Amino acid sequence: KTVEIRAGYQYAPQSYTLSGEGFTSETGLTTGSGFSAELYWTRPDAIYHFEYLSLNFENEAPSGVTPSSVKSGLLRYLLAVEPTKQDNPNKSEYRYNYGLDMRSRTADRTSPSVYIPESFTAGVRFGLERAIGYNDRSRFSMGGGLFVPLFHDEQTSKTGYYKYSLNPDFFFKAIHQISESLEISTGIEMLYE
Numbered sequence: 001k002t003v004e005i006r007a008g009y010q011y012a013p014q015s016y017t018l019s020g021e022g023f024t025s026e027t028g029l030t031t032g033s034g035f036s037a038e039l040y041w042t043r044p045d046a047i048y049h050f051e052y053l054s055l056n057f058e059n060e061a062p063s064g065v066t067p068s069s070v071k072s073g074l075l076r077y078l079l080a081v082e083p084t085k086q087d088n089p090n091k092s093e094y095r096y097n098y099g100l101d102m103r104s105r106t107a108d109r110t111s112p113s114v115y116i117p118e119s120f121t122a123g124v125r126f127g128l129e130r131a132i133g134y135n136d137r138s139r140f141s142m143g144g145g146l147f148v149p150l151f152h153d154e155q156t157s158k159t160g161y162y163k164y165s166l167n168p169d170f171f172f173k174a175i176h177q178i179s180e181s182l183e184i185s186t187g188i189e190m191l192y193e
Helices: none
Strands: 002-018 025-042 047-060 069-082 093-107 119-133 138-154 167-179 182-191
Touching: 002 047, 047 093, 069 119, 093 138
Parallel strands: none
Antiparallel strands: 002 025, 025 047, 047 069, 069 093, 093 119, 119 138, 138 167, 167 182
C-alpha cells in the first residue's frame, strides 16, 4: 500500500461561448491560472484517485453588460477507481478508470444579461491512460476521458434548458523521476464542456 501526493500550478487558457435567442456572447481566448492537488492510494485490488482543480479567469464583458470586467472560475473534484494495478510505472501499458466527476463554475453576476452563468454539474467519468517509458527514470503519460453529466443546475438566472452532453478531456505529460520519492512533470490538458 502506498500513498502518492501530487501538486501543480496550472496556466489555463479558456474560450467560452453562450448563444441563444436575444443574447449571444463569447469571451474569446482568455487566460487564467490556478492549482491542482491529487492523491493516489494504491492497494492490492485497485488504485484510488482524488483530484482537486481550481482555475480563475478575468473576462471582458460584451458592450451593454455591466460590470465590464467579469471574474469567473472552475472547480473540479474527481474521485476515480483504477481496478488495474500497475507494477512498473515506466512500463508501456494501458489502464482504465471510472468514477465521479463534479464541476462548479463561478462568475460575477452581470446585468441586464447573464454573461457567464454559475453552475454545478455532476456525473460519471470513464478514462483510459497509457504510460510509455523511455528510460529507467522517465516516461510519457497520455490519455483522456469522457464525462457524462447526470445532474446539472444553473445557480443564477437560467440561461436555457439543459438537455444532455458528453464532455471529453485529454492530457499528455512528460514525467521524470528525480529520486525514489520525488517526480516532476510538465504537460497539457484539455477540458471540453
